[in-house]
Amino acid sequence: MTANILDGHAHAQIVVDQVASELDRLPRAPGLAVVLVGCDPASQIYVQSKVRMAERLGLRGEVERLPDDASEADLLARIEALNARDDIDGILVQLPLPAHVDALRVMAAVDPAKDVDGLHALNAGRLFHGDDALVPCTPLGCLRLIKSIRPDLTGAHAVVIGSSNIVGKPMAALLLQEQATVTQTHIHTRGISRICRQADILVSAVGKAGLVRGDWIKPQAIVIDVGTTRVKKPDGGYTVCGDVSFDEAVQIAGAITPVPRGVGPMTIACLMENTVKAAKARAARLQ
Numbered sequence: 001m002t003a004n005i006l007d008g009h010a011h012a013q014i015v016v017d018q019v020a021s022e023l024d025r026l027p028r029a030p031g032l033a034v035v036l037v038g039c040d041p042a043s044q045i046y047v048q049s050k051v052r053m054a055e056r057l058g059l060r061g062e063v064e065r066l067p068d069d070a071s072e073a074d075l076l077a078r079i080e081a082l083n084a085r086d087d088i089d090g091i092l093v094q095l096p097l098p099a100h101v102d103a104l105r106v107m108a109a110v111d112p113a114k115d116v117d118g119l120h121a122l123n124a125g126r127l128f129h130g131d132d133a134l135v136p137c138t139p140l141g142c143l144r145l146i147k148s149i150r151p152d153l154t155g156a157h158a159v160v161i162g163s164s165n166i167v168g169k170p171m172a173a174l175l176l177q178e179q180a181t182v183t184q185t186h187i188h189t190r191g192i193s194r195i196c197r198q199a200d201i202l203v204s205a206v207g208k209a210g211l212v213r214g215d216w217i218k219p220q221a222i223v224i225d226v227g228t229t230r231v232k233k234p235d236g237g238y239t240v241c242g243d244v245s246f247d248e249a250v251q252i253a254g255a256i257t258p259v260p261r262g263v264g265p266m267t268i269a270c271l272m273e274n275t276v277k278a279a280k281a282r283a284a285r286l287q
């Protein structure tokens with residue numbers, strides 16, 4: 001028997017429909033600003049799809065572009081301007097940033113109330129404490145996909161591969177909050193395949209195509225693939241590849257996300273959800 005393939009598009013649509021119904025109850029359309037430094041082609045595509053989805057929903061989306069060689073001070077000034085604007089509810093600084101910019105300082109500059117990426121230390125700390133927070137969109141989307149298969153995670157063994165601030169760490173915190181037993185691993189973890197084989201839920205967020213092989217997977221596990229590695233095709237185009245060897249894993253897992261059309265669309269849908277959440281909280285506070 002092959003795994004249930006988790007359709008990220010279909011699940012994203014459910015989130016988007018819910019967001020759309022909440023928009024009616026807001027005094028004005030929420031505004032989302034995406035800050036893009038440089039012209040990395042993959043980032044251009046992601047930013048475009050974020051802004052397009054925002055506009056489709058009736059949010060106001062705008063892109064703030066800065067050149068590759070923009071200074072940290074330029075970037076901080078841009079963020080300050082967005083913080084001060086009343087019509088902007090969400091600010092997302094597209095990662096990765098150029099090496100000459102201190103990403104943590106940039107994250108710290110975003111008003112925590114507008115931090116729809118959940119990367120400000122205040123939001124990360126609130127998540128860690130189990131307090132209400134803006135939570136990074138990708139792990140939020142992953143948790144939703146997992147709970148569509150298994151609503152109660154109490155006592156489940158979840159293994160997370162990856163320890164980034166944007167996916168691995170918040171993913172582990174969310175799973176812990178759901179009362180799963182969480183093992184956090186990363187590329188330096190020894191005996192990683194053996195650890196993964198014990199996972200009822202396996203989330204891989206490394207960015208190494210095909211890392212997770214079929215024999216790393218426990219039969220019937222839920223496998224969530226966050227990896228998006230761009231691989232050049234013979235015709236010169238690109239395809240995106242996940243961290244999981246899909247053809248192998250699909251034979252063993254109980255449920256699995258494909259790449260593309262798995263976690264990616266959920267990330268964008270959860271960004272819309274976070275933007276509306278931020279807008280509602282700001283509207284309530286400013287009243």
Ligand SMILES: Nc1nc(=O)c2c([nH]1)NC[C@@H]1CN(c3ccc(C(=O)N[C@@H](CCC(=O)O)C(=O)O)cc3)C=[N+]21
Pocket residue numbers: 045046049092093094095096117137138228240259260261262263264265267268
């Ligand atoms: N501050 C910040 N926040 C992010 O959330 C963030 C970021 N920086 N930097 C880059 C990563 C990557 N990311 C994706 C979002 C959607 C798809 C997505 O929709 N992918 C489509 C395929 C698109 C394609 O062909 O590449 C899919 O999986 O079906 C992928 C990747 C968000 N990121």
